[in-house]
Amino acid sequence: xxxxxxxxxxxxxxxxxxxxxxxxxxxxxxxxxxxxxxxxxxxxxxxxxxxxxxxxxxxxxxxxxxxxxxxxxxxxxxxxxxxxxxxxxxxxxxxxxxxxxxxxxxxxxxxxxxxxxxxxxxxxxxxxxxxxxxxxxxxxxxxxxxxxxxxxxxxxxxxxxxxxxxxxxxxxxxxxxxxxxxxxxxxxxxxxxxxxxxxxxxxxxxxxxxxxxxxxxxxxxxxxxxxxxxxxxxxxxxxxxxxxxxxxxxxxxxxxxxxxxxxxxxxxxxxxxxxxxxxxxxxxxxxxxxxxxxxxxxxxxxxxxxxxxxxxxxxxxxxxxxxxxxxxxxxxxxxxxxxxxxxxxxxxxxxxxxxxxxxxxxxxxxxxxxxxxxxxxxxxxxxxxxxxxxxxxxxxxxxxxxxxxxxxxxxxxxxxxxxx
Amino acid sequence: xxxxxxxxxxxxxxxxxxxxxxxxxxxxxxxxxxxxxxxxxxxxxxxxxxxxxxxxxxxxxxxxxxxxxxxxxxxxxxxxxxxxxxxxxxxxxxxxxxxxxxxxxxxxxxxxxxxxxxxxxxxxxxxxxxxxxxxxxxxxxxxxxxxxxxxxxxxxxxxxxxxxxxxxxxxxxxxxxxxxxxxxxxxxxxxxxxxxxxxxxxxxxxxxxxxxxx
Numbered sequence: 001x002x003x004x005x006x007x008x009x010x011x012x013x014x015x016x017x018x019x020x021x022x023x024x025x026x027x028x029x030x031x032x033x034x035x036x037x038x039x040x041x042x043x044x045x046x047x048x049x050x051x052x053x054x055x056x057x058x059x060x061x062x063x064x065x066x067x068x069x070x071x072x073x074x075x076x077x078x079x080x081x082x083x084x085x086x087x088x089x090x091x092x093x094x095x096x097x098x099x100x101x102x103x104x105x106x107x108x109x110x111x112x113x114x115x116x117x118x119x120x121x122x123x124x125x126x127x128x129x130x131x132x133x134x135x136x137x138x139x140x141x142x143x144x145x146x147x148x149x150x151x152x153x154x155x156x157x158x159x160x161x162x163x164x165x166x167x168x169x170x171x172x173x174x175x176x177x178x179x180x181x182x183x184x185x186x187x188x189x190x191x192x193x194x195x196x197x198x199x200x201x202x203x204x205x206x207x208x209x210x211x212x213x214x215x216x217x218x219x220x221x222x223x224x225x226x227x228x229x230x231x232x233x234x235x236x237x238x239x240x241x242x243x244x245x246x247x248x249x250x251x252x253x254x255x256x257x258x259x260x261x262x263x264x265x266x267x268x269x270x271x272x273x274x275x276x277x278x279x280x281x282x283x284x285x286x287x288x289x290x291x292x293x294x295x296x297x298x299x300x301x302x303x304x305x306x307x308x309x310x311x312x313x314x315x316x317x318x319x320x321x322x323x324x325x326x327x328x329x330x331x332x333x334x335x336x337x338x339x340x341x342x343x344x345x346x347x348x349x350x351x352x353x354x355x356x357x358x359x360x361x362x363x364x365x366x367x368x369x370x371x372x373x374x375x376x377x378x379x380x381x382x383x384x385x386x387x388x389x390x391x392x393x394x395x396x397x398x399x400x401x402x403x404x405x406x407x408x409x410x411x412x413x414x415x416x417x418x419x420x
Numbered sequence: 421x422x423x424x425x426x427x428x429x430x431x432x433x434x435x436x437x438x439x440x441x442x443x444x445x446x447x448x449x450x451x452x453x454x455x456x457x458x459x460x461x462x463x464x465x466x467x468x469x470x471x472x473x474x475x476x477x478x479x480x481x482x483x484x485x486x487x488x489x490x491x492x493x494x495x496x497x498x499x500x501x502x503x504x505x506x507x508x509x510x511x512x513x514x515x516x517x518x519x520x521x522x523x524x525x526x527x528x529x530x531x532x533x534x535x536x537x538x539x540x541x542x543x544x545x546x547x548x549x550x551x552x553x554x555x556x557x558x559x560x561x562x563x564x565x566x567x568x569x570x571x572x573x574x575x576x577x578x579x580x581x582x583x584x585x586x587x588x589x590x591x592x593x594x595x596x597x598x599x600x601x602x603x604x605x606x607x608x609x610x611x612x613x614x615x616x617x618x619x620x621x622x623x624x625x626x627x628x629x630x631x632x633x634x
Binding site for chain 2: 012013017018021192194237239287291344363
């Protein structure tokens with residue numbers, strides 16, 4: 001058997017076991033009763049919004065968080081302008097004071113990166129719970145309340161939300177929309193075995209005492225590209241829990257152009273490599289399901305994706321060369337060649353369905369349908385998803401492998417990755 | 421930090437068990453599909469043999485004129501379907517699969533019967549069809565080259581409908597193949613033979629095949 005077939009079947013096998021495990025975990029968790037704050041018990045919170053050149057979205061972000069259904073006088077909003085060169089500070093300043101019972105403060109500082117802005121916010125926060133919120137993110141009115149409920153369990157150090165793409169328009173945003181929708185099920189499943197290893201920087205909640213005890217965010221000043229990922233790994237490292245609230249809907253603006261998206265993914269993936277190395281002790285039985293199963297499976301999947309993409313690229317080039325030579329040998333009688341290929345395909349359609357990979361692909365599509373249905377139940381209206389789903393199937397795996405390839409290459413050559 | 425507990429160790433066992441079951445079930449489905457395809461090839465081969473046998477009886481016992489026969493087109497259609505399906509099955513189940521080899525041997529028999537039929541028509545009905553033999557090899561080392569030549573022949577066949585193409589696996593363990601090789605003096609592959617003219621090994625392009633029939 002060819003090596004690539006062995007790799008493909010092995011990756012399918014690992015994928016099937018992992019998926020079964022996550023589905024079983026998801027259903028097992030449904031039976032568990034969790035400790036949750038009721039409305040009267042909800043403690044006070046501080047929302048920190050670091051902003052750098054966000055004049056287009058900052059007003060909507062502040063208004064969105066202030067429209068939260070959270071008990072009056074229990075929410076404080078601190079906007080940190082991280083040395084913006086546009087009108088971000090001017091716009092944010094207009095909101096200083098109280099809005100819908102929420103106290104709003106705006107602080108300006110010299111540019112130092114998101115991590116430093118968040119740390120300044122934490123030092124100014126007066127509440128025992130902190131939310132980090134991106135300045136291009138908008139929240140559902142109940143998001144803060146739903147997330148805060150999980151902090152009744154004192155082992156919970158962070159709660160992540162359900163991230164969604166805000167009004168996806170371009171085809172890349174539509175693909176990301178589908179990616180985020182699929183993530184809703186997986187995130188809940190990961191939470192059921194305390195294995196969420198990223199708390200999205202766009203909107204996540206933390207217990208302030210964790211920052212007091214183990215330090216604040218480690219950001220660009222320490223060459224860390226993904227301060228949210230580092231924080232999540234640190235929480236696991238010290239043995240605490242990260243929860244997920246699938247009821248807390250949060251919308252973020254997604255990159256619409258390939259260049260922007262590639263930049264974002266490079267930052268994420270290089271950040272993941274660096275932080276995985278930093279917290280390599282998380283691998284192993286000491287960290288239960290996370291270290292024994294979730295982390296290793298995640299890295300095995302990445303490795304397989306990379307192998308597949310490299311193989312696909314090399315194979316496509318070889319096939320293209322062979323095809324050009326063949327077309328030349330038949331004097332470019334493309335019509336005849338195409339007719340024969342179509343006839344052959346019709347005649348041997350069975351071979352398509354007698355390929356185990358196709359059967360597993362069909363199974364995978366059914367599974368994604370289940371994920372999508374779960375997302376619809378949680379989110380309600382998931383907008384236009386059909387075109388995004390088709391694009392996701394065709395392009396996402398390729399993009400995923402490509403981004404990983406570029407990230408690893410840039411990491412090896414030591415190219416500096418910037419935030420924006 | 422205290423050692424973190426596993427949420428449920430039995431869940432791993434279940435996941436392994438269910439995942440493995442689904443994995444093998446996927447392969448089992450494809451096995452069933454292949455078996456169904458093999459059956460359908462067998463049924464098609466029976467129909468072709470019936471057609472040929474019927475034609476021979478009509479001619480020898482009932483003295484019917486072979487030139488009036490309408491079986492010619494039907495047999496051609498069956499033949500083109502067969503070669504595609506057998507090729508696909510070879511790819512799927514392997515060139516050494518016993519069931520595929522059986523079908524292939526039977527197909528060789530049908531091809532030679534068909535060849536006999538065409539030869540007779542050429543003599544008795546002033547049929548202008550030309551004949552082309554293609555000897556290929558499915559050995560992994562030769563597959564790519566044989567496939568390349570096979571594709572050129574397909575295009576040639578598409579453009580020259582008057583040429584009857586017969587493909588034979590050079591390495592097939594069949595007495596009929598050996599007899600064909602001896603009769604037409606074939607010792608190498610991939611070769612293209614015009615039984616009434618020249619022969620060529622590994623043509624580089626379609627022009628070289630066209631020249632065999634010019």
